[in-house]
Amino acid sequence: MTTTPVIVVGAGPTGLLLAGDLAAAGVPVTLVEKRPHRISNLSRAFVLHARTLEQLDARALADALEAVGRPLGRLDLFGRLSLDLTALRSRFRHVLVLPQYEVEKALERRAAESGVDFRYETEVTGLSQDTDGVTVAVRGADGRPASLRGTYVVGADGMRSAVRRAAGLPFPGRSVIRSVVLADVRLAEQPEKLLTVNATGDAFAFLAPFGDGYHRVICWHRGREEADDAPVGLDEVREITRLALGRDYGMHDARWTSRFHSDERQAPAYRVGRVLLAGDAAHVHSPAGGQGMNTGLQDAANLSxxxxxxxxxxxxxxxxxxxxxxxxxxxxxxxxxxxxxVRLAMAGRPWTLALRAALVTVL
Ligand SMILES: Cc1cc2nc3c(=O)[nH]c(=O)nc-3n(C[C@H](O)[C@H](O)[C@H](O)COP(=O)(O)OP(=O)(O)OC[C@H]3O[C@@H](n4cnc5c(N)ncnc54)[C@H](O)[C@@H]3O)c2cc1C
Structure with a gap:
């Protein structure tokens, strides 16, 4: 069996940046992904922060993304908090609002051009390491087991990381918020701001544009604790949005809905011998603040x-x-x-509301 210097597991943003960097540095790298080769238009992340844009700029990717996304120099939260990003000491004095799939497309193109050996429809099922390398057990599209050998393996395979499990690492933490509803909808009335967000204590809602005529709504209501697989109705999304934002912007034509719970977890170690973890495989947290993809990309930039x-x-x-x-x-x-x-957005009791007001004033 030939040994590849690095096997990266997971072609999300973290794995794509890492594999692309290694290949660009002349290191042969195999990128193993269980999905078929397609980038979904069902996006999760919406925001690139200045430091991540700087990292992408160092790879000549930022200008193309800036041309697709929309810059936002001021963040307004909870009706009281406003962050002026134009004072940042960076070429990028804003956050860039664009769907995660645009970032993945750019990273995938670069990785392919740099010579990454992509293996789609290949699922990692386990691994074992010895003094010279790591043997990775995989299952291909035909369902047959096979193995790959790498000098190092990086698990960038997301929250339910098979690599983390196989390396024997726990993922301690807990669920912080349940029954968060996602919906991709058209809006009859356009919001005044690029990103719209508010929390009332009992409800919060966030709206962000995809740029293709649809908006992503993320919303939550204290009184609704449903299982992740409970169906989401557009009426529910409208009602929660009205509670949090005062209006529902005439939302209609949901092309996709989902419900999820958000965990806060972190692996105690990011390295066990020849096996390393990056991105959501190493840490997950609430989407508030738009940090998950950004943190994963910066893990990749640090490690590559x-x-x-x-x-x-x-x-x-x-x-x-x-x-x-x-x-x-x-x-x-x-x-x-x-x-x-998240805890401040969910704050329902008077003293936490007071704390939120105080914090907002201080910030
Ligand atoms: C609603 C929501 C909104 C968010 N908004 C933001 C935001 O605005 N900004 C931000 O920075 N982050 C945001 N995030 C978080 C962000 O989407 C994630 O942090 C990011 O996708 C993590 O990237 P990753 O590459 O580490 O993992 P993933 O994107 O999860 O990629 C992991 C890949 O590994 C593959 N894989 C899994 N298991 C295996 C296996 N056994 N074998 C082979 N392949 C495997 C998967 O198919 C997948 O392609 C948001 C998340 C949610 C849920």
Whole structure:
């Protein structure tokens, strides 16, 4: 069996950036993805932050994304909080609003052009490591088991990471919010702002444009605790949106709806020998603050050059330990800050409402 220097598992944004960086540095890399080859228009993330844009700029990808997305220099939250991003000391003094699939398309194109060996419809089912490398058990489209061999393996395979499980790492944490409703709808009345968000204590709602005539609605109501697979009706979305935003913008024609719960979890280690974790495989948190994809992309940017240096013999393996040292605290901080936003948005009792008002005033 031939050994590839690096096997990356998962072709989400984290895996695509990591694999693209390695290939661009001349390191042979295999990218294993269980999905068929298609990028869905059902997006999760909507926001790229300035630091991520800088990372993408270093890879000559930012200008094309800036041409597709819409910059937002001021964030208005909860009717009281306003963040002026134009004071940032960056070429990018804004967040860029664009669907996650646009980022994935750009990263996938770059990875393919750099020579990444893509293996779609290939699911990782387990792995074992020894002193020289890692043997990865996979199942292809025909359902037959096979194996791949890599000197290093990176699990960028999302929240339910098979790599994390196979490496024996727990994923401690808890669910912070249940029954969050997602709907992709058309709006009869266009919102005044690019991103619209508000929370009343009993309900919150967020609206963001896809740029193709549809808006994503993310909303939640304290009184509704449904299972993730409970059907979502447009009337429910309208009602919660009215409670949180005062109106429902005449939403109609839902092309997709879903319900999910949001967890806060982090792996205690991002590296076990020759196996590393990045992105949602290493940490998950609430979507509040729009940090998940951004944090994963920055994990990938931190890890890729280190792996390239180590596998080409230009740096000792100990360099990989700096990945954990640098990125684990960032993941923990993002868990705290996004969790804080959710708890404040959900605050229903008078003292928490007062705290929110005080915080908003201080900020
Ligand atoms: C409603 C919502 C809104 C969000 N908004 C934002 C936002 O505005 N900004 C932001 O930064 N983040 C946001 N996020 C979070 C963001 O979407 C995720 O953090 C991001 O997708 C993580 O990327 P990833 O590449 O690490 O993992 P994923 O995108 O989950 O990709 C993992 C990949 O691994 C593949 N895979 C899984 N298991 C296997 C296996 N065994 N074998 C092979 N392949 C496998 C999967 O098919 C998938 O393609 C949001 C999330 C949600 C739910």
């Amino acid at each position: 050059w280190k792996l390239a240096q180590v596998v080409t013999g230009h740096a000792p393996e100990a360099l990989l330990d700096t990945y954990q040292a640098e990125r684990h605290p960032v993941g923990r901080a993002v868990l705290r800050s996004s969790g804080g936003i």
